[in-house]
Amino acid sequence: MNSIIIDGLSFSLPLFIIAIGGIYSERSGITNLALEGLLGFGAFTGGLTAAIIYQFTAIGGTASMYIALFAALIGGMVYAMLHALLCIRFKANQVISGVVINILATALTAFLTNQINASLFGKASNRFVLEVSPRFSIPLLSEIPVLGAFFTSIYPFEIVILAVALIMWYILEKTPYGLRLRAAGDNPQAVDAAGVNVEMIRFSAVMVSGAMSGLGGMCFAYSISSNVSPSIFSGYGYLSIAAFIFGNWKIGPTFWACILFGFARSAGYSLVNVLALPSAYSDLVLTLPYIITVILLLFVSKANKAPKSLGEVYDKGKR
């Protein structure tokens, strides 16, 4: 039971922060299938930073982890500008741009990782190995039966994610900028008439989604594999897209969708463990979050309301 909660949380939270990024982008009117590529590129930047810190400086442990997380955030943000540029400046089809960004991210990170490993660190490898992230338990709270698991062996990044998520929620729902962003996705003409630059709003929203994806991607790298390798592209970006569509493009419900995915996954894993099934059975279990998504999606789709101008290029002349 404890491991279900602990592993569930450490999977749900990175998924949640990536989904928040997606919400920002889509609420502003830009379809974002590129989350997968953004999180991968962010994790690549973070991994590279961690590797450089480890090799050339004396900074170690927790400090290097925070620097890596920050680097991943910046890396994802910079790479997201490519998607923003294609969708907003070059008016490309947003879905296609997203797919292309993903393909390019896979190719680019694989090439750069190999190249940098060979030329900078002098070894042939397709991954950056990370230091194992420390974990901690909150005294007293962690001793509560059952619920205590929520406070046991927490990754430091989980706290970071919760804090960032709270800030992002506040910005989106309570500030003028958030209001304009949401309006840009529903009625960009009105935003324009109010004297706000729609394209700037959308551009910044896509950059935010890149930053969040980069952060989430780096967290996945720390929690799942302790290295940054091509296996970072295993569909978590797409899963978070499903999460926020299922959450109806709202941060609150999306949180519960992510929790559901994370716990379905960890519960499945511990089921395989408890029943002592061969490892091949974990493949069947891994389908659980996806099957749940499909079924739930069929039920909620009729009631779902996407932002009205989602995927449309903003055209000043249109009414």
Add this chain to the structure above:
Amino acid sequence: MKHKGYKKAIVRILGPGKAQYLRISLFCIFISLVAGSVLLLLLGKNPLEGYVSILQGAGFIPKARYAGHKSIFTDFMSLVNYTTPMIFASLSFAVAMRCGIFNINISGMMLFSGFIASITVGYSSIPAPFAQILVVLIAVVAGAFSGALIGWLKHRFNANEVVISIMFNYIVSYVISFFIQTMFINPTTRQSERVGDNAMLTGVDTMIGDLRMDVSYVFPLAIIAVILIGFMFSKTRIGFELKAVGMNHSASRYAGIRIGRSVIFSMALSGVLAGLAGVSYYLGTFASIQPRVVPSLGFDAIAVALLGNNNPLGCLLASFLVMTISNGTTYMSSRLGVLREIASLITGILLLFSACGGAFKALADKYKEELDNEIDGGESK
């Protein structure tokens, strides 16, 4: 005045007129080759030598030396063998896209039909020509089924087809991985057991004259598919309806086109083509399935179709282009000592620029309009 010359040049190269889309695609290819050259220069290699060795590796230019029983023709046949699944897959995407559906499930459909065909016919002892025909038929049925299912879900439940497709990709990949690992695994290769030669859609190491080469039996079928799809879109009623639905849902409904039927039909057809891509990939180019891996070809096909402007003939040419780069790079990387990954990087850059194709067109059209206005303005004075 100089500024105007630059606009004129853009209008001349990319502006409205004959074969505008073709010219834009060629322009995209050109600038990505330039970008690739810059990349090679940065790595300290000679780009010209790089591109020549890509063409040599793909069998367009003779290499300096060949091993026994090999020649330029062998390399080219191998390129054809690798390109066949890509042609089917890019057609599959184009058919759905023309109807306004974004089919990102091609990889999953390929895996599904390849797996079904492998376990039913691939491991059987049905004699050669029948087994191969059966493989193709199974692919058609399995593909049509999975395509129609997604089309139906989209129509019936208004489900977002992109998310559904992505979820199906993972479900199919994990479930098939489970079956392969429990029943069909080859312990040494960690892949599924090789399918029998009787069911293979590629004649591996077939001797033709003095040469030993891989012959794709389904390549002619791919060409036929290109022609048929082209005919369907330009000459038939159903093709017209698909295009109409893709352009404007409401207008088509008003004109009396049955939207649901068009959506499900185009997804089923897309599925058939993806199924053919799957068998020509898993029982042709390769002979076994790697568990837990979705073929990246299904995603690359999206961009290939985009480069080919969702036009059947365009898909054919774009498939050859992209596969030439990826096939030829193996030879280039060994000749020049660059990393193998550079192939997908050059392809990625190519796709990036083709995604901007619409912007190039808009830019050229705008300049044309501006120039025309200036001429009109000059005359009226």
